[in-house]
Amino acid sequence: MAQTENRLPLTYREAGPREANVLLLIHGFPLSAAMWRPQLETPPAGWRVIAPDLRGFGDSPPAGTDQTTMDAMADDLAALLQGLGIRSATVCGLSMGGYVALALLGRHPARVKGLVLCDTKAGADSDEVRRARLQSAARVLAEGTSSVVDSMLPKLLSPLALRSQPGLEQEVRGIMEAAPAPAVAAALRGMAARPDSTPMLRTINVPTQIIVGADDQITPAGGAQLMVRGIPGARLDIIPEAGHLPNLENTPAFKRVLEGFLATVR
Numbered sequence: 001m002a003q004t005e006n007r008l009p010l011t012y013r014e015a016g017p018r019e020a021n022v023l024l025l026i027h028g029f030p031l032s033a034a035m036w037r038p039q040l041e042t043p044p045a046g047w048r049v050i051a052p053d054l055r056g057f058g059d060s061p062p063a064g065t066d067q068t069t070m071d072a073m074a075d076d077l078a079a080l081l082q083g084l085g086i087r088s089a090t091v092c093g094l095s096m097g098g099y100v101a102l103a104l105l106g107r108h109p110a111r112v113k114g115l116v117l118c119d120t121k122a123g124a125d126s127d128e129v130r131r132a133r134l135q136s137a138a139r140v141l142a143e144g145t146s147s148v149v150d151s152m153l154p155k156l157l158s159p160l161a162l163r164s165q166p167g168l169e170q171e172v173r174g175i176m177e178a179a180p181a182p183a184v185a186a187a188l189r190g191m192a193a194r195p196d197s198t199p200m201l202r203t204i205n206v207p208t209q210i211i212v213g214a215d216d217q218i219t220p221a222g223g224a225q226l227m228v229r230g231i232p233g234a235r236l237d238i239i240p241e242a243g244h245l246p247n248l249e250n251t252p253a254f255k256r257v258l259e260g261f262l263a264t265v266r
């Protein structure tokens with residue numbers, strides 16, 4: 001685990017040659033850089049992969065506030081890139097990581113030279129979802145992270161992936177349960193407060209790839225289709241035999257799509 005020298009230093013994992021184009025992988029909720037295991041084990045040829053732990057998660061320092069906004073997470077990432085002397089990166093965010101990727105693009109556009117949005121959406125929460133998130137945040141603080149894990153896990157992975165990879169559910173559970181309750185609650189409140197990013201879609205002028213698992217129940221393909229219609233020149237690939245975490249559930253198909261896209265932004 002490396003650290004930057006910024007005020008709120010994020011820990012990160014990395015793979016690939018130092019002097020290469022950078023692929024920044026932003027994890028989902030309530031996960032950590034560990035969810036990018038296959039992409040770190042076999043990084044795309046010629047790419048340096050950097051996978052940070054967002055504030056409060058993995059080995060990064062505690063969130064320190066009741067609400068971690070997507071903007072704060074995006075600013076941490078911009079500081080991380082700056083601390084590493086990286087001017088810009090191709091940014092790949094999954095689910096909450098996608099919300100953060102859009103915030104990074106909005107706030108620090110010069111840092112983003114390509115975008116991969118996985119199993120995510122541009123819209124804000126409905127009032128009902130927002131209320132449920134705030135209730136869930138209170139419950140996590142009272143009962144611990146497992147309350148959120150128990151409600152999310154049954155919807156997270158495709159039955160086909162569960163059959164072909166018997167150890168996957170346990171691996172994902174372990175990553176999620178390691179997240180400290182205050183960070184989980186703060187991220188839930190931050191997601192509830194995030195703005196609608198739909199209006200920015202038409203202004204996105206970097207190459208963009210959208211990916212969604214065919215069986216994603218948490219951010220179903222409809223949200224991906226809205227994004228591909230909104231972002232000029234974006235393309236969408238649907239990963240078969242995968243739910244919300246296609247990079248883990250169908251790693252070969254995810255790799256083909258990601259590397260095909262990276263070849264166009266290199």
Ligand code: MLT
Nearest residue numbers: 028029094095096097218
């Ligand atoms: C995630 O996987 O990051 C979350 O499910 C995102 C969300 O709850 O909106």
